[in-house]
Amino acid sequence: MYNSKIVGMGHYVPDNIVTNDDLSQLMDTNDEWIQERTGIKQRRWAVKGDGNTTFSMGLKAAEQAIKNADIDKQDIDFIVFATLSPDYYFPGPGVQIQEALGIGTVGALDVRNQCSGFVYGISVADQFIKTGMYKNVLVIGSELQSRGIDISTRGRSISVIFGDGAGAAVLSREEDPSKGILSTHLHSEGVHALELAAEAPGMGKRWVTDIIADNDPEDMSYRPYMNGQFVFKNAIRRFSEVINQGLEANGLQVSDIDMLVPHQANLRIAQFIQKKFQLRDDQVFNNIQNYGNTTAASIPIALSEACAQGKVKDGDTVVLAAFGSGFTWGSVVIKW
Numbered sequence: 001m002y003n004s005k006i007v008g009m010g011h012y013v014p015d016n017i018v019t020n021d022d023l024s025q026l027m028d029t030n031d032e033w034i035q036e037r038t039g040i041k042q043r044r045w046a047v048k049g050d051g052n053t054t055f056s057m058g059l060k061a062a063e064q065a066i067k068n069a070d071i072d073k074q075d076i077d078f079i080v081f082a083t084l085s086p087d088y089y090f091p092g093p094g095v096q097i098q099e100a101l102g103i104g105t106v107g108a109l110d111v112r113n114q115c116s117g118f119v120y121g122i123s124v125a126d127q128f129i130k131t132g133m134y135k136n137v138l139v140i141g142s143e144l145q146s147r148g149i150d151i152s153t154r155g156r157s158i159s160v161i162f163g164d165g166a167g168a169a170v171l172s173r174e175e176d177p178s179k180g181i182l183s184t185h186l187h188s189e190g191v192h193a194l195e196l197a198a199e200a201p202g203m204g205k206r207w208v209t210d211i212i213a214d215n216d217p218e219d220m221s222y223r224p225y226m227n228g229q230f231v232f233k234n235a236i237r238r239f240s241e242v243i244n245q246g247l248e249a250n251g252l253q254v255s256d257i258d259m260l261v262p263h264q265a266n267l268r269i270a271q272f273i274q275k276k277f278q279l280r281d282d283q284v285f286n287n288i289q290n291y292g293n294t295t296a297a298s299i300p301i302a303l304s305e306a307c308a309q310g311k312v313k314d315g316d317t318v319v320l321a322a323f324g325s326g327f328t329w330g331s332v333v334i335k336w
Contacts, residue, residue, distance in 0.1 A: 004129035004137070004171045005149030006334065008069025008322060011304035013044040013165035013291060014052050014062035018146075023160055028153040033035030034160045035226040037141050039267020043292030045146035045164030053087050055096040057166035058142035061300070062097060069170035073101050076170070077134035079108040080124055082141045082296040084325075085148060086110070090280035097140065115263050115324020116186075117141055117296035118167070122320070122332050123184035125171045135173045137275070141296035142166035144275050148198075149224065161266075163292030167300020179335050182247045185242055186330040196325040235265060238329040239273050243321050248331040256317050256336075257283055264288035264298035273321075285311060295324070312336055 020031035020043045034040055046052035058081060090121050092110030113120045118141035125137035131315040144167070174180040227324040239262065247254065254277050262270045267288050274284045285306040294301060299320055306312045316336040323329040 001131050001236060002132060003174040003177050004126045004178035005174035006169050006336075007071070007172045008065045008067070008170040009168070009304040009307050010061045010062070010064025010068055011165065011167040011297075011301040012057050012065075013049065013163075014046045014057070016050070021162070025158070026151050027156045029156050029160060037254075037268075039288055040161065040162055040244050041289045046164045047146055048147075051070050052084050052144065052164065054083050054142045054144045054166075055087050055093045055100075057167065058093060058140040058162070060099050061096055061142065061166040061168035061304075062101070062138055062140050065168040065170050066220075069172070069325045071136060071170065071172070073103055075136045076101070076103050078125070078128060078136050078137045080111060080121040080137060080139045081108065082111040082113065082121045082139070083143055084112065084114045084295055085145050086115070093142070097138070110223050111296075113296075113324070113328050114326065115265060115278065115293075115295050115298070116322035116326070116328045116330050118299045118329040119184070119320055119322045119332055120186060120328070122169070122171070122181070123186055123330065126181045127182055129171060129173055133212060133298060137171045138170040139171060139300075140166065141275055141298070141300045143295045145278045145295065155166050157228065158226060161293045163294050165291055165297045165301050167297050167302075167304050169300055169303070173262055180327055182275070182333045182335055183246055184330065184332045185245045185249070186328070187238070187242065188326050188328045190192065190326065191312050192230075192234065192327045193325070194225075195227040196225070196327070221233045232266070234327060235269050235323040236272050237321045238327070239269065239321050240276060242329055242331040243273070243277070243319060246319060246331040250333050252317065252333070254278070257314035257319055259306060259312050259318045260284045261299055261303050261318065262290065263324065264284075265293050265324065272335065282311070
């Protein structure tokens with residue numbers, strides 16, 4: 001068996017920056033209120049007509065990842081695309097990437113695990129490579145969420161949190177078993193599925209805002225719902241468990257972590273985990289302040305930025321951890 005190794009990262013976010021002060025013009029909120037509860041200062045939202053879609057952003061991130069991996073796009077054997085906001089209800093965006101890259105009839109798998117989608121995607125790619133089935137797998141997380149949220153005082157508990165963007169990774173075969181992805185750990189608990197859910201996030205090109213315009217404006221059924229305190233309590237519990245599970249599986253201690261890249265759900269969650277594990281600021285990478293929660297894209301965007309800034313180096317022990325709707329959660333332990 002082989003190991004898999006991340007050999008290239010890339011990310012893309014829309015140009016349009018939406019600050020907390022901008023949101024205060026659209027709803028009853030302010031910068032202090034948002035930062036106190038989420039840690040977010042600004043986010044990127046696509047603008048209608050700017051050409052950004054979940055697919056197009058994923059493609060730009062993927063092209064950057066392939067370039068940074070220094071391989072030919074024709075060497076990609078398989079595609080995994082994680083998103084909760086696809087351009088179409090079906091087919092999924094994986095086949096759009098395959099067609100746009102022009103890489104023949106390689107397989108394309110779509111993952112619907114929301115905030116933990118990229119971690120799940122990495123696990124799938126890792127197993128395909130470890131068994132020898134594929135040599136180079138492209139994993140993408142991309143979200144265009146700004147058109148599917150209620151941008152008003154009524155929906156502020158959700159709308160101030162989420163942003164748009166995409167991140168991607170290329171995983172390749174690694175023959176040294178001490179390098180690359182050491183282990184992945186995945187979990188779910190469907191009993192809490194409706195604590196963070198949307199009954200109908202979108203129908204084709206009609207988003208929640210369009211549905212609301214055509215129906216009863218007091219109908220909450222189509223809007224994303226989150227039981228914030230319940231999600232927070234479960235998130236910090238599961239983050240801790242799955243990080244420890246990954247460390248124990250590899251005979252590692254918390255002190256061995258060089259970089260923790262958590263899903264960018266809420267800065268308060270990340271800070272709680274950092275304090276619990278007694279990690280220094282330089283051992284945890286957060287960028288939710290600038291991008292908000294980009295769901296399946298949050299970890300690859302953060303990891304891509306950390307790599308570009310030289311904060312992840314060869315030989316580092318890197319841990320990825322995510323928790324989100326489902327509930328689903330997972331971790332990845334990597335020897336970079």
